[in-house]
Amino acid sequence: MILNYRQAPKLLDWRANVNVLTEQVISCPYCGESIDVLINAEDEAEQYIEDCQVCCRPITFVLSRDDNGDLSVAVHDENDSF
Numbered sequence: 001m002i003l004n005y006r007q008a009p010k011l012l013d014w015r016a017n018v019n020v021l022t023e024q025v026i027s028c029p030y031c032g033e034s035i036d037v038l039i040n041a042e043d044e045a046e047q048y049i050e051d052c053q054v055c056c057r058p059i060t061f062v063l064s065r066d067d068n069g070d071l072s073v074a075v076h077d078e079n080d081s082f
């Protein structure tokens, strides 16, 4: 497989993120507190629930990877339709 000039750096970036836990700060949808979360780079397009460290209510995390290959996380409360 031959990589062209544009593809190569992206692929290298992506590989560098494999097996790496990315720390992101989100705001709790219930209490609004800022919470550090660790995201496993392999969990792309995953959804999971974790209790808020502050108010202990269940937060739904939805992971996605954008066009640049960066992992991002969205949070929803349990009553959100998404």
Ligand SMILES: [Zn+2]
Pocket (backbone or CB within 6 Å): 028, 029, 030, 031, 032, 033, 052, 053, 054, 055, 056, 057
């Ligand atoms: Zn909270």
